[in-house]
Amino acid sequence: MCGIAAISANKEALPFLLQGLEKLEYRGYDSAGITTIEGNHLFTKKAKGRLQNLKDLLKDENVLGHVGIGHTRWATHGIPSNLNSHPHTNNDETISLVHNGIIENYRELKEILILQGYQFHSETDSEVVVHMMDYYYKKEKDLQKALERVITRIEGSYALCIVSTIEPDKVFIAKKDSPLVIGKTADASVAASDIPAILDYTKDVYFLEDYEIAILNKGNVSFFDQYGNPIEKEITTIPYDNEAAQKGGYDTFMLKEIHEQPYAIAETLRGRVEGTDRIVLPELDAIHDKFKTFNKAYFVACGTAYHACLSGANILERLT
Structure with a gap:
């Protein structure tokens, strides 16, 4: 933001x-x-x-x-x-x-x-x-x-x-x-x-x-x-x-961040989704052809983001 x-x-x-x-x-x-x-x-x-x-x-x-x-x-x-x-x-x-x-x-x-x-x-x-x-x-x-x-x-x-x-x-x-x-x-x-x-x-x-x-x-x-x-x-x-x-009226910054997540996700995806089935990521065009050679993806994080990565890895495995 x-x-x-x-x-x-x-x-x-x-x-x-x-x-x-x-x-x-x-x-x-x-x-x-x-x-x-x-x-x-x-x-x-x-x-x-x-x-x-x-x-x-x-x-x-x-x-x-x-x-x-x-x-x-x-x-x-x-x-x-x-x-x-x-x-x-x-x-x-x-x-x-x-x-x-x-x-x-x-x-x-x-x-x-x-x-x-x-x-x-x-x-x-x-x-x-x-x-x-x-x-x-x-x-x-x-x-x-x-x-x-x-x-x-x-x-x-x-x-x-x-x-x-x-x-x-x-x-x-x-x-x-x-x-x-x-x-x-x-x-x-x-x-x-x-x-x-x-x-x-x-x-x-x-x-x-x-x-x-x-x-x-x-x-x-x-x-x-x-x-x-x-x-x-x-x-x-x-x-x-x-x-x-700065806490937006919330008691803690953590509570503020939790309540702001829907807005933050919407802002992140704004302009990246066309219709209901097309995701637009022009920054990846240069490596588009290389995706065919990938056989492993690494999620790197710590703290709460580590748990998000565990969830993300599980989703990626199911989708691919």
């Missing part, structure tokens, strides 16, 4: 982004990255591996932008690498995007965009979305309308946070099936994929529903339906502190 942090503020964005990503490390990840808006250009840094690797890259940088997005990635499409890390930018480097979820029709959309002259630099499904934002912005000349057009075309799950030099004070947000929570203080508007990332800043939050759009602009948040009509949202006050929030 990837992590997202986003902010539009009257102060530097980087401290919020880094602390937010740190609070979301429990979700698991293989790379991290941030984009801030520095004057009339995007400042983006990404690093494979631990969040500390990103912090090391940034420690000698003077990051002054007040608007930004951050992301911790768990690889689905494309191996863990700097190129596949988020944020992703358009070819003109005017739009930057982070994405949680899986775009199920990304191959079809990618082929269309390539015919339109777009160049892709990663193996991810997420890069398709930022190029679509670029494509529709050039038609609509309006970032919100471009986002409305994009969410009518993409299929699957998404939590999107987008910044652009075109409207440098704003963060554009949309979601479907992937969680996003939004908070507001006197001098900042913030968003994240889970409550712990924003609790040090505010306990008053909005929960975004599927197909809704939000625009963060310093101390103000605007909400819209998928057609661009303004909507009202109610504030929810979180009644617990950060430590309790």
Whole structure:
């Protein structure tokens, strides 16, 4: 499960982004990255591996932008690498995007965009979305309308946070099936994929529903339906502190993990199953022919995962 942090503020964005990503490390990840808006250009840094690797890259940088997005990635499409890390930018480097979820029709959309002259630099499904934002912005000349057009075309799950030099004070947000929570203080508007990332800043939050759009602009948040009509949202006050929030209201992390298993399994398989009888694993194409020569499989694990392997081995034996 990837992590997202986003902010539009009257102060530097980087401290919020880094602390937010740190609070979301429990979700698991293989790379991290941030984009801030520095004057009339995007400042983006990404690093494979631990969040500390990103912090090391940034420690000698003077990051002054007040608007930004951050992301911790768990690889689905494309191996863990700097190129596949988020944020992703358009070819003109005017739009930057982070994405949680899986775009199920990304191959079809990618082929269309390539015919339109777009160049892709990663193996991810997420890069398709930022190029679509670029494509529709050039038609609509309006970032919100471009986002409305994009969410009518993409299929699957998404939590999107987008910044652009075109409207440098704003963060554009949309979601479907992937969680996003939004908070507001006197001098900042913030968003994240889970409550712990924003609790040090505010306990008053909005929960975004599927197909809704939000625009963060310093101390103000605007909400819209998928057609661009303004909507009202109610504030929810979180009644617990950060430590309790990380447990999601459960007494222990173990209990939280047990209850999250159905969601985690569904997210893992999202985009990997077509219809009722086809499993899509393009990462295995390179060794497809070698499967015919295999006569043994090893399951390696310890602790509770060891017992899962015993069960998995039994199932594999019966199926083969």
